[in-house]
Amino acid sequence: MLFFAAQPQQALLADTNEDLIEMYRTMQRNWQGVFRVASQYPCTEQYYYQLRDTQIPRTHSNWRAARFIYLNRFCFNGLYRTNCQGEFNVPYARGTTRQLQSRDEFEQFSHDIQNVQFVCQDFRDTLQQVRRGDFVYIDPPYAVENKRIFKQYGATTFGRQDLQELSDILHDIDRCGARFVVSYAYNKDSLEILRGWCRKSLMVQRTVAGITNDRKVARELMITNVELC
Ligand SMILES: C[S@@+](CC[C@H](N)C(=O)[O-])C[C@H]1O[C@@H](n2cnc3c(N)ncnc32)[C@H](O)[C@@H]1O
Incomplete structure (x- = not known):
């Protein structure tokens, strides 16, 4: 989200979600092919579950990207969550009148990501590449002992130990002369582990899409080595 708002001329975007990174790469090189497939999918609950239960081979990248975008568009609250087998299991978002993104939106999206390098890797590897x-x-997932959030983003998740390691890496980033911003849940762990930096607490909408009435406003913590005015 920040990337699309800031529109930097060059960027590296990293995540451990292989399907997400694969979708971005496919949209980068062939948005027309992805749109051609996605625009043929019926926007119905029945078709949503049919597509959700269909596994598409890795070689069919347009179909896989179209499936990813369609499921993200029509699933409950735009969540990404998988079961232990790594299968996407978010239910359909009932009561919405959403449509698939338009052809123009597909094109714009692809245009906006042309200069991005997408990498699928752990944050520790990505942050080693930071330079002056x-x-x-x-923007890590929240490490909380709540089962629903714990299972979000797939079988592997982000725990207290990861938050501690991230905190150590922030010192390396600062020492090398780079600037950082971390957004995280405002809770006991983050206040304790991410202490010592400029910080601001903000109220944000936690979900990224879906039924407006079900969006929850939550307190988030923003940590940075950039001086906040
Ligand atoms: C809160 S979401 C980021 C949302 C994103 N900033 C946006 O605005 O759309 C957290 C992301 O962290 C990824 N993630 C989880 N564990 C990770 C790890 N160890 N290294 C890198 N990314 C990880 C998840 O796959 C998920 O996409």
């Missing part, structure tokens, strides 16, 4: 002058935005 870089700006780094880190």
Whole structure:
């Protein structure tokens, strides 16, 4: 989200979600092919579940990207969550009148990501590549003992130990002369582990899409080594 708002001329976007990174790469090189497939899918609950239960081979990248975009568009609250087998299991978002993104939106999206390098890797590997002058935005999943959130983003998740390691890496980033911003849940762990930096607490909408009435406003913590005015 920040990337699309800031529109930097050059960027590296990293995530451990292989399907997400694969979708971005496919949209980068062939948005027309993805749109051609996605626009043929019926926007119905029945078709949503049919597509959700269909596994598409890795070689069919347009179909896989179209499926990813369609499921993200029509699933409950735009969540990404998988079961232990790594299968996407978010239910259909009932009561919405959403449509698939338009052809123009597909084209714009592809245009906006042309200069991006997409990498599928752990944040520790990505943050090792930070150099003087870089700006780094880190938006980890919340490490909470709540089962629903714990299972979000797939079988592997982000725990307290990861938050601790991230905190150590922030010192390396600062020392090398780069700037960073981290957004995280405002809770006991983050206040304790991410202490010592400029911080601001903000109220944000936690979900990224879906039924407006079901969006929850939550308190988030923003940590940075950039001086906040
Ligand atoms: C809160 S979401 C980021 C949302 C994104 N900033 C946006 O605005 O759309 C957290 C992301 O962290 C990824 N993730 C989880 N564990 C990770 C890890 N160890 N290394 C890198 N990414 C990870 C998840 O796959 C998920 O996409």
